[in-house]
Amino acid sequence: MDWYATIEREGTGKWWAIRSTEDNEFLGAIGINFIHPVHKRCELGYWLLPEHWGKGIIHDALGHVLDHAFNTLGLHRVMAEVEPENIASARVLLKHGFHREGTLHECERKDGRCISLDVYAKLAPERN
Numbered sequence: 001m002d003w004y005a006t007i008e009r010e011g012t013g014k015w016w017a018i019r020s021t022e023d024n025e026f027l028g029a030i031g032i033n034f035i036h037p038v039h040k041r042c043e044l045g046y047w048l049l050p051e052h053w054g055k056g057i058i059h060d061a062l063g064h065v066l067d068h069a070f071n072t073l074g075l076h077r078v079m080a081e082v083e084p085e086n087i088a089s090a091r092v093l094l095k096h097g098f099h100r101e102g103t104l105h106e107c108e109r110k111d112g113r114c115i116s117l118d119v120y121a122k123l124a125p126e127r128n
Contacts, residue, residue, distance in 0.1 A: 007033050014068070018048065018061050027052045030061045032069055032078065040076035042069060059092050066096065070124045077124070081117040090118065098122040 007013030015031025028048035035042040044065065046058050069075045080098065082089045090100070098120040106114035 004031075011035065011037075013042070015045075016061075016065070018046075018057060027057055030058065030065055032065065035073070035075070040074065042073075042075055042078055044069075044078050044080040054088065058089075059095060062092060062096050066122070075124065077121055079119060079121040081119055084116060084118050090120065093120045093122075096122065 004013075004015050007015075012035050013031060013033030015029050015033070017029055018027045019025060020027060026049075028046065030044075030046035032042040032044055044062075046061070048057060066078060069078050078098075079101075080089075080093055081104070082093065084103070094100075099122070101119045101121055104117045104119060106116055108115050108117060
């Protein structure tokens with residue numbers, strides 16, 4: 001919780017709790033971090049408690065976060081890193097207009113081993 005408060009206070013990120021519209025139950029979180037105002041970019045992250053996977057919850061929340069990033073903050077690029085095995089996460093990004101840019105091979109440690117991450121990005125819509 002301290003990390004979420006720190007990034008918001010420093011202006012480098014903002015995260016939101018995802019709650020059920022029916023009973024306000026906590027389901028997960030979604031947000032942006034590593035905001036670079038000069039370069040107009042940020043990194044997207046999200047997670048759900050496993051019992052809520054596959055219900056379209058991230059899909060619904062993601063549009064609001066992208067609107068905030070592009071229209072409220074005026075960012076130009078939002079990127080996300082996804083484990084290649086996480087097909088559902090990649091699918092939701094693609095549905096929201098992200099493009100897969102490549103793979104960062106063995107770039108992170110998880111459970112004592114090196115894992116790779118696929119990089120996805122979306123650029124701001126053209127403004128006329």
